[in-house]
Amino acid sequence: MSSDVCATVPDARPGEAGDAKPVPPEPVSSSWAAVFSLAVGVFGLLTAEYLPASLLTPMAADLGVSEALVGQSVTVTAVAAMCSGLLTASLTRRIDRRIVLLGFTVLLIVSNLLVAVAANIMVLLLMRILLGVALGGFWSMAAAVAMRLVPAALVPRAISIIFSGIAVATIVAVPLGSYLGELSGWRSTFLAAAALGVVTLVFQLFALPRMAPHGTARLGTLWEVLRRPGFGVGIAGMLLVHIGHYALFTYIRPALENVVKVDVDELALLLFVFGVANFVGTLVAGWLLEISLRLTLTLTPVLMGVAALGLALLPAGRAGYVALVVLWGLAFGGVSVAWSNWATRMVPDQAESAGGLVVVGVQSAIAGGAAAGGVMFGIGGVTTVFTVSGVVLLASALLIVLRVNAPRHRALN
Structure with a gap:
């Protein structure tokens, strides 16, 4: 990994330049094998996170507890991920990033083995x-490592x-977990998830280069990053987008059953189609971001808002x-993809803290969106959830257009 090239920083507005710190130099060549090894790592972590959703009943029966208590395995993972996302940059600032990433994969393996x-x-x-520690830490570092x-x-x-x-994990984790659970037990x-972690670890051992630590992050750095011009407004826009989505997604099943009028078999197929579309959208976003970050940040909530309002209000017919x-x-x-890119462009010198x-x-938006969706569902059913969430998504797009800075990468000689 070469480091004899210029660094990248976002286009600065007046008054912002003094806030930035030195940025790690960008590589002159691409390490796509390392990139794909990180994708496999994300897949393994998210698959492990989602598994209890498809295995609650047999897990509860075997352990002699309620399904609600087993469901808390998802909650503790999310809380640990939040803490890890905040603390990883500061606690590991002196450690080679390759070692840190490999350590998270080891945690994934250990967690799955001991759960088993x-x-x-x-x-x-x-x-x-x-698992939550590995998930939050890995996710917070992903975009920053991609820059290297x-x-x-x-x-x-x-x-x-x-x-x-x-x-991919969203598509395969729940149905695959359910199938394997029925076939050979939870x-x-x-x-099997631990075995996937071992494969991931071997891949990363060969693919990931050494990445000397460049960070100066401490706990106070998080507050400094939030105070950077434009960063707090951007986080507010990101929260609105995610709250709007997760209020919808929590009630996707009753929406498909009551609005689209699908039966159980058709529901599974449509959820699979939703997951495939999500995967395609992830890849398309990478291409769209090379054209315009602002367009991508704005277009995604607009399309989701239109879809939500259409499902709630239009007589669109089944097709x-x-x-x-x-x-x-x-x-x-x-x-x-869009918001992770935005964070690295806004704060390239503290990309890991921004990622945290x-x-x-x-994670907060997931909890807040689900809670808000529950209140709206209780008031007026799925139509109210989709109508209000659609309006929130369109409002978030308006905020992004008017107030959120979307810088471009610029090379300094």
């Missing part, structure tokens, strides 16, 4: 905390490939409703 042999719910929950694996012009494409692991499913669901999945595929704040924002 857990004798009681407490052991299981503790091991899911380990490919030249600046290719960073959007690299991040889209890395985050495609999320979309413990064997987690053993039209299916098309709106596909549009929704396609648009959301670009959201994580993005992780916390997304």
Whole structure:
């Protein structure tokens, strides 16, 4: 990995230049094998996170506890991911980034192995905390590491490939977990997830280059990053987009059953189509980001808002409703990619800290969106959820257009 080239920083507005710190130099060549190894890592982490959703009943029966208590394995993972996302940059600032990433993959393996042999719910929950540490840390570093694996012009494409692991996990984790659980038991499913982690670790050992630490992050750096001109407004826009989406996504099943009028078999197929559209959207976003970051940030919530309002208010017919669901999945595929790119461009000198704040924002929005959706669902059913969320998504797009800075990478000689 060469480091004898210029650094990249975003176009600065007056008064911003003094806030920036030295930026790690960009590479002169691309390390696509390393990029794909990170995508596999994201896939393994998200697959492990989603597995309990398809295995709650057998896990609860085997451990002698309620399904609600087993469901807390998802909650503790999310909370640990939030904490890890915030702390990783400062706690590991003196460690080679390759070692840190490999360490997170080891945590993934250990977590799945010990969940597979857990004798009681407490052991299981503790091991899911380990998974959360790996998940939040890995995610917070992903975009920053991409900046060190490919030249600046290719960073959007690299991040889209890395985050495609999320979309693939969304498609396969729940149905695959359910199938393997029925075939050989829930413990064997987690053993399979551990085996996937071992494959990932071997791939990363060969693919990831050494990446000497460049960070100066401390806990106070998070507050400094939030105070950078334009960063806080951008985080607010990101929160609105994610809250709008997750209020919708929490109630996707009743929406498809009551609005699109699908049966159980058709529901599974349509959810699969949604996941495939999400994966395609992730890759398309990488191409679109090379054209315009602002366009990508704005277009994704606009398309999701249109889809939500269409599902709630238009007599679109069954084919039209299916098309709106596909549009929704396609648009959301670009959201994580776009905002991760935005964070690295806004704060290239503290990209890992910025990534940690993005992780916390997304996890908070998941909880907030689900809670807000629950309130709206109780008031007026799925139509109210989709109408209000659609308006929130369109409002977030307006905020992005008017107030969110979308800088371009610029090389300094």
